[in-house]
Structures are given as structure tokens and as C-alpha cells.
Amino acid sequence: MEEETKPRRPIINCHTHIFTGDHVPPYLAKTFVWWPFYLLFYLPLILWAVKAWNRWDGRVRFSTAYRWLRRARYRAAIRINRARWLSLLRWAIVALAVLHVFYILYDWIALLVKPDDSITNHWIVYLRRQLEEWSVLFPIDSLALKVALVALVVLFIRVGRNFILFILKRAWGFLQLLPGKMTISLIERYILLCRFTLYRRQSRIMAQLRAQYPSGTGFVVLPMDMEYMKAGKLKKGASYYDQMKELARIKKDKAYSDILYPFVFADPRRMQDDPGFFRYSFQGGNVSLGQCFIKEYIEGHGFSGFKIYPALGYYPFEEELLPLWKYAADRGLPITTHCIRGTIFYRGKKKPEWDEHPVFKEITSRGTYAPLLLPELKNEEIQLNFTHPMNYLCLLEEPLLRILVGKARDNRIRDLFGYHGPGTPMGHNLSHLKICFAHFGGEDQWKRYLELDRYTYSQQLIRKPDQGIDFLYNHQGELSFGKMEQVWKFGDWYSIICSMMLQYEQVYADISYILHNEEIFPLLKQTLHPDNKKLRRRVLYGTDFYVVRNHKSDKQLVAETLAELDVEEFDLIARENPRVFLGL
Numbered sequence: 001m002e003e004e005t006k007p008r009r010p011i012i013n014c015h016t017h018i019f020t021g022d023h024v025p026p027y028l029a030k031t032f033v034w035w036p037f038y039l040l041f042y043l044p045l046i047l048w049a050v051k052a053w054n055r056w057d058g059r060v061r062f063s064t065a066y067r068w069l070r071r072a073r074y075r076a077a078i079r080i081n082r083a084r085w086l087s088l089l090r091w092a093i094v095a096l097a098v099l100h101v102f103y104i105l106y107d108w109i110a111l112l113v114k115p116d117d118s119i120t121n122h123w124i125v126y127l128r129r130q131l132e133e134w135s136v137l138f139p140i141d142s143l144a145l146k147v148a149l150v151a152l153v154v155l156f157i158r159v160g161r162n163f164i165l166f167i168l169k170r171a172w173g174f175l176q177l178l179p180g181k182m183t184i185s186l187i188e189r190y191i192l193l194c195r196f197t198l199y200r201r202q203s204r205i206m207a208q209l210r211a212q213y214p215s216g217t218g219f220v221v222l223p224m225d226m227e228y229m230k231a232g233k234l235k236k237g238a239s240y241y242d243q244m245k246e247l248a249r250i251k252k253d254k255a256y257s258d259i260l261y262p263f264v265f266a267d268p269r270r271m272q273d274d275p276g277f278f279r280y281s282f283q284g285g286n287v288s289l290g291q292c293f294i295k296e297y298i299e300g301h302g303f304s305g306f307k308i309y310p311a312l313g314y315y316p317f318e319e320e321l322l323p324l325w326k327y328a329a330d331r332g333l334p335i336t337t338h339c340i341r342g343t344i345f346y347r348g349k350k351k352p353e354w355d356e357h358p359v360f361k362e363i364t365s366r367g368t369y370a371p372l373l374l375p376e377l378k379n380e381e382i383q384l385n386f387t388h389p390m391n392y393l394c395l396l397e398e399p400l401l402r403i404l405v406g407k408a409r410d411n412r413i414r415d416l417f418g419y420h421g422p423g424t425p426m427g428h429n430l431s432h433l434k435i436c437f438a439h440f441g442g443e444d445q446w447k448r449y450l451e452l453d454r455y456t457y458s459q460q461l462i463r464k465p466d467q468g469i470d471f472l473y474n475h476q477g478e479l480s481f482g483k484m485e486q487v488w489k490f491g492d493w494y495s496i497i498c499s500m501m502l503q504y505e506q507v508y509a510d511i512s513y514i515l516h517n518e519e520i521f522p523l524l525k526q527t528l529h530p531d532n533k534k535l536r537r538r539v540l541y542g543t544d545f546y547v548v549r550n551h552k553s554d555k556q557l558v559a560e561t562l563a564e565l566d567v568e569e570f571d572l573i574a575r576e577n578p579r580v581f582l583g584l
Helices: 043-061 063-082 082-111 117-134 141-155 160-171 173-177 182-193 202-210 242-250 268-273 295-300 321-331 380-385 387-398 397-405 411-417 442-451 456-463 481-490 491-503 518-527 554-564 567-582
Strands: 014-015 218-221 260-265 279-282 286-289 305-308 335-338 356-363 369-373 436-440 507-510
Touching: 014 567, 043 063, 043 182, 063 567, 082 117, 082 141, 082 160, 117 160, 141 160, 202 218, 202 242, 218 567, 242 260, 242 295, 260 295, 268 321, 279 321, 279 387, 279 411, 286 321, 305 321, 321 335, 321 397, 321 411, 356 481, 369 481, 380 387, 387 436, 387 481, 387 491, 397 411, 442 491, 442 518, 456 481, 456 491, 491 507, 518 554, 554 567
Parallel strands: 014 218, 218 260, 260 305, 305 335, 335 436, 436 507
Antiparallel strands: 279 286, 356 369
């Protein structure tokens, strides 16, 4: 008689989102597009237009006229394809339209910026004269006709659009910068929000997510609080509190109560503005919650942990967060933190206090230590100072946490941690804080780790597989800010995160979003190798639904992951590790 196999536990997706477009600030294009042009990219208007289009499109698609036109269009297209002379005629018309649109755009741009003095422009001018002499290129006086022709080619003739862009970039060098990688990511984010704008409720999006997984699959749902990112105000009825109320209702639904693990988003600026968000008292280092928003959702509604997104303009060790982290650490509540270069970040001006790091230091020209300079000026670069994984050493390492506690404006913070001066270890710390680095630093940092074959710190995982990088101490066992400076500036985030996972039992990382990139799997399999006994127990499966949808659907991500990893590896990161992380 065959031995019965033990039933496998359900999958848990440790990183998903179900917030709607209404929960996103209206001016995401800010800092990507110059003022005042970013005002034109008003998100609510774009979402409204998409909704209106879909309603109209839905009515038209099932109309008798549309069905007749669809068949007529097919008959015309197939006739052209089957008749060689008609195909040649179509090609000639398209080529003629593309040529005219190219020179229309060329003239429009030339009115604003003089073309570069290059061989390309000489050929463009010469070709124009020849085409005009051959009566191939003729003048168009009507502005309306020009606009209509440009719209037709740009919207419907992809080959022509790409050809025009290719030539214009050589006529004006600055056009090489448009669109950049981050701009493309922003456009993808707009498309993504439009894709899900049909769903006004989070419950509808949740249903779309659940339908892609086997019955019983669990989901960690991470809300977002973007009201402080300086990208405009949210519409009425779409505040962070409204988002959380709906999420609590979904959690109470019998269909989701056992499979939904929602987190609470914690922003220190909301804690400052709303005294009712977080109230606490303590005795002997143990934090108890008073009547407040955090208590209502964690202890009342049964939410499972906390989400932070430092790229929105704060450090994970802000003073307001420290008592909350003590509460979370003592109760084993997990914190998931954004850790990748992204398109959602603070859109306001850089503040003076962000010029230097609050804890880390660097060696000056005089051989003395000064606060670590953070010289980044662009918002997309400034975000990395908040997102950097080494910031979490300031929570996990008592000597660094002691510096922050000593600077606290609120005396209760010092009393809570048992602070007795800069030279004396505190009575309580956060070394047991449970943290998950979402996105594992980003696939660009994984690639950087593989490329850095001559840098000492990127070899530490190989040289010291049980420890990785020693962040704090030099060979003499002394605290070394110079060493921390070097790792901050030159260390790859994969090495840093893995080293922290090795040194702290409660540190994890999920592979959300980066999972869409098939190039990560060789290094992921190495990370999950049986020889890496600690690391393999700290990796979590997550997809970043629905943010990852521009690349792949969740069911495709599951299928590809199962194809790349063996059953033991997949079950470890998707079934076993998540349960330990969530404390189930």
C-alpha cells in the first residue's frame, strides 16, 4: 500500500496591491515633465476619459453598425492583401503620409529649437528639395489638415512613427533624452492605472487577483498612502482612511477572511498631523496601544503587519516610527518596506535636512568625520537615500539606534529604550525587528552584484557565506563609520540585503516585481541552494500585483516560476517561508 502524501499548504503571495486609481495623487508627472506642462497629465481626467471610452466602446462593439463595419473592413483588407497592385498602392500612400508628417514635425520643432549642425540635417534639407522638385512632397497650408495627418500617422502607423522618431533624434541631440527609462516607466504606470480604472472598488480588483490562483491561496495586501508625496490632493472620498475602511470590509468578508493578510501603511508625517493615528504608553520597555487608528486595525480588524514606502520622503527610522517599531518587534509583527528604484517617489523640493545623513558619517579632507553628504539633486535620485537598505542598520544595530534615540525630541523615546547616554548600551533595542525588503533591491542591483568582480564587498557572500559583509566594525573590532561610508556608496544592494538576512534572524526579502525578469532566476536558484541554509529560509514569493501587470499576469508569473524552480524551492518560498514571516 502506497504511503499517503502529506497535503501541501496553500501558496501565500507576500506582496500584492488592490488600491484603485482614485487613491493615487493627480500629478504623478511632476518632476518628469516641466512645469506647467505636468498639469496637463491630470490623472483623474485621464482615468475619466478611459472610463468614458470603455463605456462608449462597450456599447459600440455590440451594435449592428459596428458588426457590419468590422466585416466590411476585413473584406477590404483581405482584398488589398491578395491584390499585389493594391498592396503596392497602400505602401506608397503610407510612405507619402510618413514623409509629409516627418517634415511637418521637423518644421514645428525648428520653430522652437534650431536643428543641430550635423550631416543628418544636411541630408534632410537636400532630400526635401529633391522631393519637392519631383512633386512627391507638396505644401499643406491647412493647420487642421496637418494636425489630422500627424495624428493619423503617430497613432496608427507604428513603423512610420518609429522611423520619424529615429531620424528626429539625430536631427536634435537633446531628443535622445526623451523618453528616458524613468519616463517610460511613468507612462507604463499611467497605462496600468487605466487598465484597472474600470474597477471602482478594491473588492473587484481583489476578485481579479484571486481568480488567478488555486483555491485557498493567501494574499498579503499592501495599501499605499500617497497623500504626502507632493503630487496633488486626492479626490474627495478617496483618502487613505477611506482606502483602509474598504480594505477592512473586504477582510471581514467570509470569502476572504481566512486568506487575506492586509497591512497598515505607516507614514511618520501622518503621525505628526493626526494624534489619533498612533497613541501609546509603555512600562518596562513594553509598548501598549491606546485608542487609535493603529490599534483599531491591528488589534481590532486583525491586520497582519505594517507597510512603509520611504521613497515618499522619509527615513524608516524617523522618531515618530520608533515606538511603533518597538510595539511591532515585541509582537512579531512584520514590516514590509519598499526597496527598489521606482516611479513613485517624493515630488517636492529637497529639504535642507536631507543634505546629510542623520546617522552615517564620512571622512573629510582633514581626516575627521562629518555627516555623510547626500549630494543628489533630482527627485528620482533623492529617493534612493531613503530607500537604501543600510538605513535599516540604524534600527537593527544598537550602537546606531542609540544615536537616533539620543537625538529624539520626545523624552519618552529615551525612556522607552532605556537610554543612559551615548557611551552606554540601551536597556532595549530593535535587533528582533521583523523586516521584509520588498523587491530584493531591484533586478538592476542583482545584475550589479554579478558584474562587480573586483570590489571587495561584493565578494563577501562568497568569502563569508554565513555572514556576508561586516558593516560596522574594522579589523580591530572598532566601530568604523569609514567602512559604513564605503558600503553605502559602493556596495550593491543584493549583497547588502543578503548580508543582513544572514546576520539577523528576522530579516527577509521578497522577489516581487523583479520576478517578471527571467534573468534573475540563475542567481535566485543560487540563493535558494541547500548550502545557503539561512538565506533560503528568508526569501518570500510575491508578485507586486497589479503593478507588475504591464509585464506579465500573475498566472503567467506563477507558471514561469514553477518552470524555473524545482518543487522544493517553490514550496519553500511560496508555502513555508511566508507562514513563518506572518507568524501563522
